[in-house]
Amino acid sequence: MICTRRHAVWLGGCAAAAVAGSRIALAHPVATIEMRGSPRGERIWYDPIGLAVSPGTTIRFINRDPGNSHTATTFHPANYDRRRRIPSAAEPWDSDFLLPDEYFEVTLTAPGVYDYYCLPHEMAAMVGRIVVGTPGDSGWEGSSHDESDVSEDVLAALPLVQKILSEGIVRRED
Incomplete structure (x- = not known):
């Protein structure tokens, strides 16, 4: 779902009304991944x-880069005929282009490793990895060993699953 601030205010009001009308509100955790860029756009x-x-x-993928549009797109045959780098039980996603301050949300239920990229900036190694659950979970699928359609730079940029599991959050090292 692509949202602008206007949508978020409207949706927030609708959600508040729905919660107020129910006796039990189930909260699902929300994690934010920001799309960033340097002021001149070189990074x-x-x-x-x-x-x-x-x-x-x-x-929630949110574009915080005032000078660029970005996508959050999974490596999957449904997205530009890419090799699958998400669990087989997972649905692929493509946020489409997000302008500054727009966001896209996806809920991840299948345990395993999800690799994604920014469509116009993959060759600049704008990639990320989300680990859902742990290797002991039923249905767990680790990272793909098929590296035939990703560059060495992309592979080098993706943090190791073990590092993500031990640290919880891994930020880009410059």
């Missing part, structure tokens, strides 16, 4: 680049 990145979450977490 772009996701912050954080690696994130560990529990199944059922909603991920």
